[in-house]
Amino acid sequence: MRIRTAGVVAVLGLALAASGCGGSDSDKPAAKESAKAAGGKLVIWADDKRAAALKPFADEFGKENGVTVEVQAVSKDLQTNFVTASQQGSGPDVVVGAHDWIGNMVQNGAIDPVQLAAEQKSAFNETAIKAVTFNGQLYGVPYATENVALLRNTALAPEAPKTIEELVQTGKKLKAQKKVQEILCLQAGQNGDAYHVYPLYASGGGYLFGTTANGDYDPKDLGVGKPESIAAFQKIAKLGEKGDGALKRSITGENSIATFTGKKCAFLVSGPWAVADAKKANIAYDISPVPGFAGGKEAAPFVGVQAFYVAAKGKNKALAQEFVTNYVTKPELAVALYRAEPRPPALTAAFDQVKSEDPDLAKWLEAGKNGQVLPAIPAMAAIWDPFGKAEAAVIGGADPAKTITAAGKTIAGQIK
Amino acid sequence: MSTSLSGSGPAQQAPGRGPVRRGLPRTSRTARNHAPITATGLAVKVVLLGLVAGIAIWAAFPLVAAEHWVGLGILAATTAGLGYLYLGRRHIPAKYLVPGTIFLIAFQVFPVLYTASTAFTNFGDGHRGSKDDAIVAIQTSSVKQVPGSAQYSLSIATQGDPTTGALVFLLGDPKTKEVFAGDAGGLRRLDPGQVESSSLTGKVTAADGYTVLNIGQASVRSKEITDLVVPTAGGAIRSNGLTRAYEGRAVRAYDAGCDCVKDSETGRTWTADAQAGAFVAADGERLTQGWKVNVGLQNFSRVLTDDTISGPFLGTLVWNFAFAIASTGGTFLLGMLIALALHSPRMRGSNLYRVLLILPYAMPSFAMLLVWRDLFNTDFGLVNNLFGLGVDWFGGSWTARFAVILVQLWLGYPYMFLVTTGALQAIPRELTEATSVDGASPWQSFRAVTLPLLLVALSPLLISSFAYNFNNFNAIYLTTEGAPFPADNPTNGATDLLITYTYRLAFGAQGAEFGFAAAISLLIFTIVAVVSAVSFRRTRKQEEVYS
Numbered sequence: 001m002r003i004r005t006a007g008v009v010a011v012l013g014l015a016l017a018a019s020g021c022g023g024s025d026s027d028k029p030a031a032k033e034s035a036k037a038a039g040g041k042l043v044i045w046a047d048d049k050r051a052a053a054l055k056p057f058a059d060e061f062g063k064e065n066g067v068t069v070e071v072q073a074v075s076k077d078l079q080t081n082f083v084t085a086s087q088q089g090s091g092p093d094v095v096v097g098a099h100d101w102i103g104n105m106v107q108n109g110a111i112d113p114v115q116l117a118a119e120q121k122s123a124f125n126e127t128a129i130k131a132v133t134f135n136g137q138l139y140g141v142p143y144a145t146e147n148v149a150l151l152r153n154t155a156l157a158p159e160a161p162k163t164i165e166e167l168v169q170t171g172k173k174l175k176a177q178k179k180v181q182e183i184l185c186l187q188a189g190q191n192g193d194a195y196h197v198y199p200l201y202a203s204g205g206g207y208l209f210g211t212t213a214n215g216d217y218d219p220k221d222l223g224v225g226k227p228e229s230i231a232a233f234q235k236i237a238k239l240g241e242k243g244d245g246a247l248k249r250s251i252t253g254e255n256s257i258a259t260f261t262g263k264k265c266a267f268l269v270s271g272p273w274a275v276a277d278a279k280k281a282n283i284a285y286d287i288s289p290v291p292g293f294a295g296g297k298e299a300a301p302f303v304g305v306q307a308f309y310v311a312a313k314g315k316n317k318a319l320a321q322e323f324v325t326n327y328v329t330k331p332e333l334a335v336a337l338y339r340a341e342p343r344p345p346a347l348t349a350a351f352d353q354v355k356s357e358d359p360d361l362a363k364w365l366e367a368g369k370n371g372q373v374l375p376a377i378p379a380m381a382a383i384w385d386p387f388g389k390a391e392a393a394v395i396g397g398a399d400p401a402k403t404i405t406a407a408g409k410t411i412a413g414q415i416k
Numbered sequence: 417m418s419t420s421l422s423g424s425g426p427a428q429q430a431p432g433r434g435p436v437r438r439g440l441p442r443t444s445r446t447a448r449n450h451a452p453i454t455a456t457g458l459a460v461k462v463v464l465l466g467l468v469a470g471i472a473i474w475a476a477f478p479l480v481a482a483e484h485w486v487g488l489g490i491l492a493a494t495t496a497g498l499g500y501l502y503l504g505r506r507h508i509p510a511k512y513l514v515p516g517t518i519f520l521i522a523f524q525v526f527p528v529l530y531t532a533s534t535a536f537t538n539f540g541d542g543h544r545g546s547k548d549d550a551i552v553a554i555q556t557s558s559v560k561q562v563p564g565s566a567q568y569s570l571s572i573a574t575q576g577d578p579t580t581g582a583l584v585f586l587l588g589d590p591k592t593k594e595v596f597a598g599d600a601g602g603l604r605r606l607d608p609g610q611v612e613s614s615s616l617t618g619k620v621t622a623a624d625g626y627t628v629l630n631i632g633q634a635s636v637r638s639k640e641i642t643d644l645v646v647p648t649a650g651g652a653i654r655s656n657g658l659t660r661a662y663e664g665r666a667v668r669a670y671d672a673g674c675d676c677v678k679d680s681e682t683g684r685t686w687t688a689d690a691q692a693g694a695f696v697a698a699d700g701e702r703l704t705q706g707w708k709v710n711v712g713l714q715n716f717s718r719v720l721t722d723d724t725i726s727g728p729f730l731g732t733l734v735w736n737f738a739f740a741i742a743s744t745g746g747t748f749l750l751g752m753l754i755a756l757a758l759h760s761p762r763m764r765g766s767n768l769y770r771v772l773l774i775l776p777y778a779m780p781s782f783a784m785l786l787v788w789r790d791l792f793n794t795d796f797g798l799v800n801n802l803f804g805l806g807v808d809w810f811g812g813s814w815t816a817r818f819a820v821i822l823v824q825l826w827l828g829y830p831y832m833f834l835v836t837t838g839a840l841q842a843i844p845r846e847l848t849e850a851t852s853v854d855g856a857s858p859w860q861s862f863r864a865v866t867l868p869l870l871l872v873a874l875s876p877l878l879i880s881s882f883a884y885n886f887n888n889f890n891a892i893y894l895t896t897e898g899a900p901f902p903a904d905n906p907t908n909g910a911t912d913l914l915i916t917y918t919y920r921l922a923f924g925a926q927g928a929e930f931g932f933a934a935a936i937s938l939l940i941f942t943i944v945a946v947v948s949a950v951s952f953r954r955t956r957k958q959e960e961v962y963s
Binding site for chain 2: 039040042064065066067080083087103104106107108109112113114115117135136137181182190191248249250251252254255259312315316317318319321322323324325326378381385386389390392393394396398399402403406407410413
């Protein structure tokens with residue numbers, strides 16, 4: 001019996017030793033590899049599409065400089081995952097994402113400002129630089145801009161409408177002729193969509209945040225709930241289900257592009273991401289700015305910017321800064337990312353390079369000319385949900401004044 | 417083995433205490449000697465214990481690195497305890513109970529305790545880390561380039577060995593073509609004769625007495641490079657990547673004396689507020705970067721006192737119960753009816769029907785919920801198109817509630833059908849035959865015999881199904897997202913369950929508020945726990961009656 005116990009202990013000791021070896025085994029190859037590459041490691045997080053486009057350039061950067069570059073695709077909730085991981089010290093060195101994440105990433109101490117020389121800054125589209133500036137500091141290096149515009153099926157509607165009323169008239173005529181089912185495909189859904197309806201809201205005279213003296217958005221001056229916003233929503237209500245029927249809650253993010261490419265509506269309000277589908281469906285389309293209300297202000301879409309950020313708690317910050325400030329600022333990378341997904345490059349040189357091969361690009365930029373930079377302040381997070389729901393309620397026939405006042409109250413209560 | 421032990425126990429206990437004490441070890445030894453020790457059993461034991469030890473070693477390194485001595489102590493004690501328990505020959509019951517207990521503690525008790533402790537903090541976006549983290553973030557994010565200062569080209573060099581030698585910044589001024597060497601001691605101008613530099617960028621490529629590192633070599637020492645600050649009169653020269661440097665100055669600095677942050681440009685100060693976990697200025701303005709603090713009962717009192725939260729709470733609770741009862745009860749009724757129909761011996765082809773009926777259960781519910789959401793679309797949805805209706809399903813409170821329950825019914829009945837079929841087959845047919853001999857109608861026999869026996873078997877499943885549906889986040893979030901919302905309250909919709917409502921409050925606006933979410937979770941936990949406890953107690957009474 002004693003022998004058996006001893007045997008068990010001996011075998012256990014062996015197993016222990018083996019597991020111990022297993023641990024050190026996994027360390028050894030890493031050490032060897034880094035000795036071979038003789039350099040540090042850079043980890044980049046991006047979403048699926050961009051990760052694939054970045055890969056060859058990251059590899060090239062690694063080869064040129066003798067470092068290891070790892071591009072990791074995070075397909076869902078990139079921002080949340082990044083903030084959480086970086087808090088625990090397991091985050092990447094560089095992250096790629098939309099500029100309206102900046103406010104939240106800064107308040108969680110997840111990203112550092114980047115320092116660009118004046119001549120580097122001037123190579124970018126001015127709006128893009130403005131978008132990544134937060135509290136007077138530059139927090140990211142932009143590479144692409146995006147905004148919504150009006151796509152129209154030129155076979156059904158040859159002329160670009162100048163006002164929304166004109167659009168509704170054309171749409172109603174086409175509907176009466178049974179050529180289309182819907183007047184306008186502008187996604188709203190049961191709970192609204194603040195991003196897509198914003199051009200109309202701005203045209204009706206509404207605003208979200210006032211601006212401070214230095215041009216930043218001011219969270220203390222909330223425009224939702226003010227008389228201008230009520231007036232804007234009264235105009236939107238006229239387009240709604242109880243009015244012209246141009247805006248409908250049944251048109252959602254899932255079906256709006258498909259309805260347009262299925263030739264069931266002649267007009268679509270969407271961004272550059274819709275173009276690929278339209279091309280696939282062989283639709284003759286044209287892009288023009290979203291029209292505003294007759295006699296109203298110009299319809300201003302949100303301008304969003306995609307950018308590279310340096311993680312504050314990355315393990316290789318110096319290399320991350322090198323990559324973001326000196327490598328991402330090269331036009332070649334911006335052109336490659338454009339080919340992965342056709343959003344207008346933020347670098348003027350890159351934009352000029354691809355302009356000739358894609359006539360749509362200039363039109364997107366034109367449509368975003370009057371656009372407003374999507375606010376990156378953390379208070380913006382409080383807008384989306386209540387604003388969208390108010391929009392849905394108004395489209396469904398609720399009283400604009402009552403609805404928007406309540407939405408304004410909810411938003412103000414959530415802004416700390 | 418255990419039966420032979422307990423069987424001999426009472427018989428031996430009869431003579432008195434003394435002999436039992438001596439007698440018992442002998443019996444247990446004989447019992448053990450009868451228990452076969454196989455090579456496989458031994459191998460499994462060795463492998464499992466080896467795994468435990470391996471995992472313990474794997475987990476110990478990060479704990480040591482983070483200096484979590486309490487955690488390390490718990491780990492060591494648990495591993496030693498497990499080793500003692502399974503290498504020894506005693507404590508047979510414990511050998512069965514311990515693994516389950518450990519899993520229970522790790523996956524049930526610990527999360528509940530962690531949630532409870534989070535509920536008393538302001539943990540959330542803007543308040544994730546410690547105060548020191550916030551101070552570091554505030555200072556680094558306030559570094560600005562000194563106006564009018566030069567942008568230097570940077571070469572990283574060492575004195576001596578590239579991997580260990582002291583780091584030096586070799587800085588080239590592109591305008592004046594001057595070259596400097598900088599380290600923590602300050603800047604020194606280098607003699608132009610001693611350096612070689614690129615004529616294009618002014619970047620130093622070689623210098624006497626220094627080893628210039630390439631990017632690969634430099635990137636290994638990233639942390640030292642980022643930390644190296646060369647003091648100058650106007651601020652400090654910092655690296656910006658590995659090839660450029662700039663003269664910058666942290667505009668905001670923390671002063672431990674006044675426990676505040678001072679801005680040297682504007683002269684403003686923000687004083688630390690330990691209650692709010694933020695630096696607050698005299699006029700109430702807060703710095704964006706805050707830290708995690710204990711807020712006591714504030715999260716709980718917010719649930720009770722905030723009108724927008726406590727106002728709709730009761731209505732949501734009532735609908736939540738209605739939803740859970742309708743989902744569980746509806747699926748049970750439908751599933752049971754089908755199971756009874758297919759259980760009838762007169763039914764032909766029942767196996768084929770069974771396969772067809774289980775299909776909804778085989779499809780992933782995530783995808784099905786999204787499909788159902790689109791089926792209920794007013795203009796494009798199949799439901800309206802098929803029946804020629806124009807119902808705005810998710811637009812009206814009652815139609816939306818009806819729709820989500822309908823979806824639940826479709827998703828849930830196959831499960832109830834499966835378990836009822838199983839339970840029915842365990843009820844002997846003689847019982848129902850006996851009732852029909854006694855002259856009972858089928859309904860009477862079902863009421864008096866089949867249903868009670870079914871409920872004995874299925875009650876625990878119904879209770880767990882109720883608890884699951886009570887918190888069925890996906891069923892609502894993937895279909896209506898809580899819609900429709902009243903025009904004057906965008907935070908609480910007609911189909912909102914407490915869990916979706918909580919999610920919106922805690923994560924919907926202003927980023928994540930984990931502390932607040934934890935507080936509401938505890939309230940929901942209490943409600944579900946009370947309901948389950950009451951139900952289980954009643955079930956036990958029922959079992960006593962029927963078994």
